[in-house]
Amino acid sequence: MDFEVLKPKVAQILGQEEMDRDLKLKNLCQFLSDSVSYYNWVGFYFANHETKTLHLGSYVGAETDxxxxxxxxxxxxxxxxxxxxxxxxxxxxxxNYIACSFTVKSEIVVPLFVNGVNIGQIDIDSHVIDPFTENDERFLEYVNQEVAKLF
Structure with missing residues (x-):
């Protein structure tokens, strides 16, 4: 997978001024899911540091409890x-894995930092065993750097 070709579209989706942040994130999740065959569930969780909990934000894929x-x-x-x-x-x-679905075989989670604070993360589940590489990590770090500009 050549992630470099996806980067301009990520920036374009997040740069659409007429959309609110949640819709931008939803569209981004859909784009990632559509563009990478093994990204079967794509979503964002956001941190509440007072309660020490993560809260599901925009996502695409199977519903989750x-x-x-x-x-x-x-x-x-x-x-x-x-x-x-x-x-x-x-x-x-x-x-220490929370099973979302029996179809999920692997997962990658990359933290989202704004001004040095971990405010959340992008979470991706795959129906394939061991598909994620260092290239996925670098690409998702880029995605989160772009998402951080929305906050």
Missing amino acids: HTVIPFGKGICGQVAESNANFVVPDVSAQD
């Missing part, structure tokens, strides 16, 4: 505490 996740719980909750990317090649091998 996990709309609020405590810090430390699951992959997303761990990223809220670690401030580091987390790539899970095979979710069945993870002890």
Whole structure:
């Protein structure tokens, strides 16, 4: 996958002035899901640091019951505490994994920073075992740098 060709479209989606932030993020999620064959669920969680919880924002893919996740719980909750990317090649091998669907085989979560503060994350589930590479990480870091400009 050549992520470089996707970057201009990411910037274009997020730069549309006539749309509110939630719609921009929803359109971005749809674009990523449509553009990368193994991005089967794409969404954003946002942190509430007072309650130490993550709250589901815009997403595309199967509905999820996990709309609020405590810090430390699951992959997303761990990223809220670690401030580091987390790539899970095979979710069945993870002890602290919150199962969303039996179709999910792998996951990548990349934190979203605004002014040095982890305000949330992009979360991507895949129906394929071990599809994510360092290129996915770098691309999603770029995506989050662009998303951070909305805050």
